[in-house]
Amino acid sequence: MSTLTGPTRESAGAGAHTCDGVGDDARRPDGAQKVAGRFAFSSDLWADGMVWGATVRSPHPRARLVSVDPSEALRLPGVHCVLTHEDVPGKKTFGLEVADQPVLAVGEVRYQGEAVALVAADSPETARRAVAAVRVEYQPLVAVVDPMEAMLPTAEKVHPSGNIVRHFKLRRGDPFGEAPVVVSGEYEVGMQDQAFLGPESGLAVPADDGGVDLQVATQWLHADRRQVAAALGLPEAKVRLALAGVGGAFGAREDVSLQIHLCLLALRTGRPVKMVYSREESFFGHVHRHPARLRYVHGAARDGRLVFVKAEMVFDGGAYMSSTRAVIGNAGTLSVGPYVVPNVSVDAYGLYTNNPPCGAMRGFGAVQACFAYEAQMDRLAEELGMHPVELRSLNAMSQGSLMPTGQVVDSPAPVADLLRRVAQAPLPPPGPTVADVATEGLLPGGMANTTHGEGVVRGTGYAVGFKNVGFSEGYDDYTTVRVVLAAGPDGPVATVHSAGCELGQGLVTVQAQIARSELGVREVVVETADTRVGSAGSSSASRQTYMTAGALREACGQLRAEMLARAAARLGVPEADLSWAHGEVLGPGGDVLGLPELLEPGPLERTVEWRHRPTQEVDPETGQGDAHVQYSFAAHRAVVDVDTELGLVKVVQIDTAQDVGKAINPGAVLGQIHGGTTQGLGLALMEEIQVEAGRVKNPSFTDYLIPTILDVPPMRVQVLELADPHAPYGLRGVGEAPTISSTPAIVAAVRAATGRRLPRVPLRPQDIVGLGEAAGGTDGADGAAGTGGRAGGAHDLTGGVPEPRGPGSGEGGAVP
Amino acid sequence: MQLRLEVNGVPYETDDVWEGESLLYVLRERLGLWGSKNACEQGECGSCSVLLDGELVCSCLVAAGQAQGRHVVTVEGLGRDGRMSAVQEAFLEAGAVQCGFCTPGLVVATEDLLRHNPAPSDVEIREALAGNLCRCTGYEKVLDAVRAAAGTSR
Structure with missing residues (x-):
């Protein structure tokens, strides 16, 4: 059901097609051991x-x-x-x-x-x-457990340096911009766990x-x-x-x-x-995903064009810093979404508290922001009487657009196209009938038969999101790869050695694919990742395939150059007269030298330390600067059935469209998109580490629920391959983008089905039936929408630190 | 206590088993059969699935003593003559394996499903595998693998 679509399929560096090379659905080299139970975790x-x-x-x-x-x-x-x-x-x-x-x-x-x-x-x-x-x-x-109280100057300090780990400021255009249509809202994202199995x-x-x-x-x-x-x-x-x-990682x-x-x-x-x-x-x-509270005000012209976005985001980092500073940098720089917004004022805070420490999890700062800004886009569309996809497409960034950081988006950014693709995908047939229930169990509540269709309402929702790929804000981000090319008993063997970590995503597979394509060899040995070779950086931030591909392709290119030199010496002709194809050197007059002959003088070895293009630290007062290397974009459409009496949700279908630049291994790309989408579904509907007075209430798989095969709908995926000219093979990091927009798409579908605001994830049954706390939200209690007015109106976010709110104050709501 | 059981057709006898040990612990730590995985210790994730006298169980929930004199099949015992079983081959071919930690349990549960229902519908597959958590794949390619193994691939 999944398709790869793209205008071009750039051939691998050496030009020749190699079996199980770049772009092929190569099998995992560790797969046979894994299915047999013989892989050593x-x-x-x-x-x-x-x-x-x-x-x-x-x-x-x-x-x-x-x-x-x-x-x-x-x-x-x-x-x-x-x-x-x-x-x-x-x-x-x-x-x-x-x-x-x-x-x-x-x-x-x-x-x-x-x-x-x-x-x-x-x-x-x-x-x-x-x-x-x-x-x-x-x-x-006495523990500091309320992030809003932790921000106050009078708060107890968790560390002597104070409780604010980072305050990221983003200022662009006129921060006091006026707009004829203004919507505001307050949102909350619970603490998600990576819940790897191993x-x-x-x-x-x-x-x-x-x-x-x-x-x-x-x-x-x-x-x-x-x-x-x-x-x-x-x-x-x-x-x-x-x-x-x-056994899986996802940041943890x-x-x-x-x-x-x-x-x-x-x-x-x-x-x-x-x-x-x-x-x-x-x-x-291990660290978890930062829970966050976010207040947004969006202003738009009557035609739907965004005029301003103002936001205040508070991320609870817990007791120790981990990667909170980078999470805040992402949340801040990506805070308005993949849209063109001329006037922006954002304050993002990362805090110390005595709650569980939070750090990296798939989507890393972008997840929380996307949940809020996409909810805002839907509210704006509603206010304007526009279709959610129409409003988003009208404001979508594209190649050449400016980020609110002032950075130019200098590679394809097919935001509107991704939205169009999911919007035009076939919808599922109408909801299951009573007759289906006995045999199919497809209604909310599933096999438990809690409804026969009464009270079940269908809804459809859309979202689009993006994520920076690689380490940003001036970090010296590099990967080391060592490649040895030697003669073997059955032909030439390329050995790839790096410290890049295989987590399940398929790095070992793509390393072998790249070496095959670049060197024209059939046999590739990928050595165990270890510290005998230089750092590969982190298998995180959707970066490892990008970085390893850069280093490995460079190393292989140097080996090819060395073989051309050997061939030139052997044939007595200038190197310029020689060319490389299919793992052979072609000389003038039809001379051909194969790898076995070229390796006769001995094996060749190259170690390369490769960097992506540099990024900049952002200005501490305005957030302006070229902070990011690359972006990864995905859009989702979710269709849900909601039992409005019991507050249960069945996701009926999810369509995803994602631009991956170049699918090095198309099957693995789909696996990343399916898995990422499913983790977003988990955050939307079930996953939360419940913390009460600093104590975790549900540290088990009985009480912390992750999606089972019954919770996951059929997932159709459209993959675009629009090459990023700055990236190896044109590829984009894949892993995180699908996690980001699936959560808001599912919640938007539930909103469409129920008419409720639902400003908090994960959704709880009591929120859906209207019995939740204030943050669970009935209409109008959690935000304001209206026409006319300044950004700094009733929801004035320009004053900096938000007001402290205790439990039961009736606004925003405390973490349960 | 002394424990005698047969695993994958091989008789084992082990001494000094503590009464509190699970069958999973015996398989892993005493018999060196690492294929069955431990991810939750409470029967939620299915990573430790084995067949006990032909019945699908979470070996973390079976006390070692309950396996006395019984026949256990683990993921290591599914292939024949050093070759993968059809289910194992289908998981590999379909790309249903990422980190692979859940894979042994899913493979054992799928063998059990297809033994009882050689041509399951998608809903039957989902129901049968609902006790096996996977965090990487979103289950889409797991479904592909089971359909392929059942010969009902569409």
Whole structure:
């Protein structure tokens, strides 16, 4: 049901078509092992003499750490050691951007689940008992859990530097612009979990040189190594990491979880140490998607053209910084959506609180913004009497448009085309009849038969979103790849070695595809990702295929040049007379030299460190600057059936259109779009880490729901391939865009079915039937729409910090 | 306690099994059969699915003692003579595998489905696999794989 459509299919660099090369539906090299249960994930590692590590965690969101008494735990047979912060030989803190998080708590714990002590024991069960036997004395402190209160100057400080991690300001045009049609609204996005299936796990082995070898599931080996080495007080050369099998990531493995702990235990015990988090511990062991509150005011001319957007966005980053600064940068720069807006005033705040730490998750800042701005676009369309697609298309950015940061969009931006494609896709047949219910179970409530069709209303919604690809705002973003081309017993073999992390997305496949196409070889070996080669950067931000493709293509090009030089010497002709095709060098007069002959003098090797084009830091007062490398665009149309009596939603169909620039592996691209769309569906309808007074209420897969195969509708995908001239092969990062617009499209469909404002995700049944708290929203309670007026009217957002709102104040609503 | 059971046709005997251990723990940590995965410990995700005397179960919810003297088939036991089963081949061919953590459980559950219902409708497939969580694929290619394995590909 999915199609690839595109005006051109750029051929791979070398021109020749190679089986399982660039653009082919190549099979995963690890797929056969995975279907057979023989692929080694990080939780499947084992070593002789291995012991098990486990973590003592704080039950309090904020407390003074009075004492840790390990004596009872140490008396248990089979317990090898108990470690506290005093046993951290090097730097006591770590962090992705700023080292603000203790390796093991010192003096104070700042969130529920913070690591306080470590144990190592002979078995997982003994380790679990030892954790329970460590006596920790806490003096609970009043926790800072309301992000609005945390922003006040009078608030308790979570860290001495204050609670505002970043205040991003975006100013363009006239911030006090007037418009004849103004809509305002207030929105809220709950805390989503990445909920990868493979739990955090790894194996650390002490080495003879006093260092340590760590196998772990991660997104960024070198960032881990930097933080591990600092905490151990070792030079980086003595900390060697290799990627173990990764059971999904979605951002949650960009930060260090158990990496440092494993290595501390291994060096202390002198034995291999394995750790595997339980699902419950996993919920406390990694960062989540920032929950956010967003206020928007949109002003438009009567013809629908946007005049201004003003917004205030508050993101709760929790107890430690992680990547909050970058999340805020994305939220701010992408805050108005893929639209042309002449006047913009946006303030985006990232905060410290004593809530669970938040950082990277697929869509990273863009998800929260898109939920709000797309709801605003629908309200504006309603106010203007326009179709939602018509209003969006009228304002859609295109190549040559200016971002509100002043950056020129200098590659295809087919926003209107993507919307047109999903709008014109065939609609599903009308809702199931009573007769269908018995056999098909397709109504809201599914097999539970909670309705026979009465009270069920259908709705259709649209959304479009975008996301920056790669690391932005001046970050020195690079990837290293080493390629060896050598003669093998069955022909030439290319070996690709990088630290780029395969998470399931298919990086190993595209590495082999690119090497085949560029070098004309059939056999490619992709080595295990590890730190013997330079950093690949992070498998995040939709960047790894882009970056690895850039580095790998460059390395292969250098190898081809070297082979041309060899051929020129051998044939005694100038290099200029030679050409490369199909893995052979063609000379004048029909001479042909194949790879076997060219490799006779010995193997060739190249290591390339490749950078995408530079970006700039933005101006701190105006947010102006060329912050981004590239954008990725997707649009969704969702059709839903809603049981308006029970508040249950059945997504009937989702259509997606996405521009991927160039599909290196079309099947994998579709897999990314299906999976990303489904995670957006989860945020729309079911996924939320419920935090009450700083405590997580639902740390399990029984209570934190992710979509099952019954929740997911048929997904039709249209893929465009409009080459980005600045990117390798013209490709665009794929992974995040589909997650961004599926949430607002589904909620828009539910709004269309019910007539309710629904300003908060995930939607809860009580919101849909109108029994929710104020934020759950009945019409008119959560925003204002009207004609005429200035942006700074009843909903004045220009004053900076919003008013604090306590629970039950009747506006906005507290996190449940 | 001492535990005797047959896994994939091979008899195993293991000593000193603690009464609190699950069948999943025995398979993974005592018998070295890592194919069955542990992702939730409470029967929600289906990653640990195995056949116990031919019945589809979450091995994390089966106490080790309950497997005494019984026959277990895990994902490792599905192929024959070093070749993949038709279901495994279909998952690979359809691109239904990304990170692959859920794959062993999905493959075992699909084998069970097709044994009972060789030509399932889409709704029957969805109902049969509703106990297997996948976070990567959105299930679209999982459906493709099951249809293909059933020979009902459209």
